[in-house]
Amino acid sequence: MSQIPADLKYVSTHEWLRSTADGSLEVGITDHAQDALGDLVFVELPEVGREVTAGEACAVVESVKAASDIYAPVAGRIVAVNPVLIDQPEQVNQDCYGSGWLFRLVPASSAELTALLDAQAYRDLLNQGA
Amino acid sequence: MEPSRNTPSPPLIFEQGAPGRRAYAQAPAATAQWDDLPLHLRRAEPPCLPEVSELQVVRHYTRLSQRNFSIDTQFYPLGSCTMKYNPRACNTLAMLPGFLNRHPLAPAAGGQGFLACLHELQEILQAVTGMQAVSLTPMAGAQGELAGMAMIRAYHRARGDHARTEVLVPDAAHGTNPATAVMCGYTVREIPTDRSGDVDLAALKAALGPQTAAIMLTNPSTLGVFERRITEIAGLVHEAGGLLYYDGANLNAILGQVRPGDMGFDVVHMNLHKTFATPHGGGGPGSGAVGVGERLQPFLPIPYVLREGETYRWAERADCPETIGRLSAFMGNAGVLLRAYVYARLLGAEGMARVGAYATLSANYLLARLTALGYEPAYPGRRASHEFTLSLKELTTRTGITALDVAKRLLDHDFHAPTVYFPQLVPECLLIEPTETESKQDLDRFVAAMASIRDEAVQAPERLREAPHHLPVRRLDEVRAAREPDLRWQRPHATPTDNLA
Numbered sequence: 001m002s003q004i005p006a007d008l009k010y011v012s013t014h015e016w017l018r019s020t021a022d023g024s025l026e027v028g029i030t031d032h033a034q035d036a037l038g039d040l041v042f043v044e045l046p047e048v049g050r051e052v053t054a055g056e057a058c059a060v061v062e063s064v065k066a067a068s069d070i071y072a073p074v075a076g077r078i079v080a081v082n083p084v085l086i087d088q089p090e091q092v093n094q095d096c097y098g099s100g101w102l103f104r105l106v107p108a109s110s111a112e113l114t115a116l117l118d119a120q121a122y123r124d125l126l127n128q129g130a
Numbered sequence: 131m132e133p134s135r136n137t138p139s140p141p142l143i144f145e146q147g148a149p150g151r152r153a154y155a156q157a158p159a160a161t162a163q164w165d166d167l168p169l170h171l172r173r174a175e176p177p178c179l180p181e182v183s184e185l186q187v188v189r190h191y192t193r194l195s196q197r198n199f200s201i202d203t204q205f206y207p208l209g210s211c212t213m214k215y216n217p218r219a220c221n222t223l224a225m226l227p228g229f230l231n232r233h234p235l236a237p238a239a240g241g242q243g244f245l246a247c248l249h250e251l252q253e254i255l256q257a258v259t260g261m262q263a264v265s266l267t268p269m270a271g272a273q274g275e276l277a278g279m280a281m282i283r284a285y286h287r288a289r290g291d292h293a294r295t296e297v298l299v300p301d302a303a304h305g306t307n308p309a310t311a312v313m314c315g316y317t318v319r320e321i322p323t324d325r326s327g328d329v330d331l332a333a334l335k336a337a338l339g340p341q342t343a344a345i346m347l348t349n350p351s352t353l354g355v356f357e358r359r360i361t362e363i364a365g366l367v368h369e370a371g372g373l374l375y376y377d378g379a380n381l382n383a384i385l386g387q388v389r390p391g392d393m394g395f396d397v398v399h400m401n402l403h404k405t406f407a408t409p410h411g412g413g414g415p416g417s418g419a420v421g422v423g424e425r426l427q428p429f430l431p432i433p434y435v436l437r438e439g440e441t442y443r444w445a446e447r448a449d450c451p452e453t454i455g456r457l458s459a460f461m462g463n464a465g466v467l468l469r470a471y472v473y474a475r476l477l478g479a480e481g482m483a484r485v486g487a488y489a490t491l492s493a494n495y496l497l498a499r500l501t502a503l504g505y506e507p508a509y510p511g512r513r514a515s516h517e518f519t520l521s522l523k524e525l526t527t528r529t530g531i532t533a534l535d536v537a538k539r540l541l542d543h544d545f546h547a548p549t550v551y552f553p554q555l556v557p558e559c560l561l562i563e564p565t566e567t568e569s570k571q572d573l574d575r576f577v578a579a580m581a582s583i584r585d586e587a588v589q590a591p592e593r594l595r596e597a598p599h600h601l602p603v604r605r606l607d608e609v610r611a612a613r614e615p616d617l618r619w620q621r622p623h624a625t626p627t628d629n630l631a
Contacts, residue, residue: 039609
């Protein structure tokens with residue numbers, strides 16, 4: 001069974017979000033997603049400063065099986081990306097909730113945040129699909 | 131008995147040479163006339179080329195070619211690729227000196243036979259797809275797609291309908307479809323697939339609107355099932371003011387049975403190298419001919435062949451001022467088009483219907499036999515088209531054996547592997563396309579191999595996980611190959627000058 005930390009928020013397209021001290025949101029992909037993709041060989045990250053809308057494709061992760069878009073879970077502005085992933089995409093497989101984070105964004109409004117899934121709701125979603 | 135190719139790999143051709151050794155038969159004709167090249171563009175030292183004898187060259191490449199998996203040597207059920215037999219007659223006729231020695235810039239008066247063949251091919255493809263007009267000029271499938279979507283864009287622009295910025299693409303589509311839409315400046319909106327493998331009609335209705343430029347569909351879809359509500363979909367899209375693009379990747383399934391034009395499509399591209407049996411799979415020349423209905427006819431890419439009485443000529447911009455223009459310097463891959471033409475003439479209308487029927491029969495036979503062995507179809511109860519999807523999810527959960535392990539083990543049984551992990555919608559997916567040119571005996575041999583692999587998955591899974599066992603190289607580390615590609619041979623004890631060469 002894949003790990004779903006209780007302190008994070010989730011979206012149905014298998015991204016997670018974590019609130020950081022500076023008010024931005026850290027975004028990555030879930031354990032379920034990295035397991036389904038298999039070993040990552042390439043990660044393409046958005047430009048810092050880019051404005052994204054909720055659900056907009058803004059990054060790409062590629063494994064030997066498939067290339068998949070990563071969607072912005074909420075609207076906002078990209079303020080940081082994880083530079084380590086350029087040379088070490090395997091960090092996403094090894095520690096998807098930690099050193100394998102993808103980018104940070106400052107949300108455009110707090111309204112969207114209430115619509116995010118909590119750990120239990122995301123677990124239910126995975127169970128439905130299985 | 132398992133066939134073995136487990137002989138040691140020969141050294142690289144660079145490692146077989148000796149300084150000063152030459153292969154005169156393969157060497158380019160010597161010329162010392164470089165005077166017209168500016169000095170700064172000329173290299174200071176000769177390039178680092180292999181220095182080998184003629185026999186070494188012949189032996190080296192013959193041995194490499196014997197290690198290939200190919201249509202001429204193996205069953206090749208690579209789903210979505212239509213790896214059918216390429217009749218030798220097509221090759222023989224396309225190699226006639228009159229075709230082979232024709233210069234692409236020769237005047238039309240000197241190539242009436244060639245132009246007549248291409249014109250007839252255009253007419254055959256119109257008849258097969260139910261379209262009004264055909265241009266043979268796209269050089270490959272992806273360029274055919276680009277031409278199709280560029281025509282759709284030109285159509286909306288010509289009507290001043292600039293609000294149409296979105297293209298709908300089902301989530302099962304080939305990756306080239308969204309890529310093409312983006313190349314044409316469109317935003318892609320994904321339409322989900324329902325549980326039976328059809329387009330989710332409710333989601334389609336919700337997505338349609340005045341912003342819809344087109345929908346791109348493959349029918350049968352990449353899941354190997356026929357989209358049953360295609361006429362309803364066509365009605366909905368047209369009602370919203372959008373057009374329908376038909377990706378011809380799976381045309382083999384319906385050849386001579388049902389026509390995209392009758393389903394309501396406005397433009398189709400055809401992979402002649404697949405459906406019309408020209409050699410492909412090596413990244414070599416292809417043909418992505420496009421056919422259009424009345425609405426898109428003014429925008430066809432040039433040149434295409436026009437007939438005026440008994441003479442033929444190329445259509446140019448003056449004939450069709452609204453054309454999307456040229457896609458390459460000439461007119462497509464002439465050799466591929468000629469082979470496709472001969473293939474179509476050999477088959478005739480009756481033969482084409484047999485292609486569709488037998489491609490589908492082969493796939494359904496394999497599906498039934500493999501299901502009886504315990505393999506699980508991704509869409510149980512759905513009839514296969516020319517190909518079908520199996521999901522090995524249950525086997526993976528039970529034994530840890532993945533689709534990749536099964537594919538690698540098939541190589542040991544002397545079969546080319548099916549497509550794996552596509553479509554992505556299907557977990558642990560095998561996409562199997564036998565084509566119409568395989569005999570029942572060969573299909574049965576494949577079933578026997580799949581039965582043995584299934585037994586092995588339970589009884590000796592480690593043997594599967596380490597496959598292939600009988601090929602020159604064992605299981606490759608695909609992850610490391612992608613992360614740390616090593617693409618360049620370096621001469622041992624290389625000096626800085628060698629690196630430049």
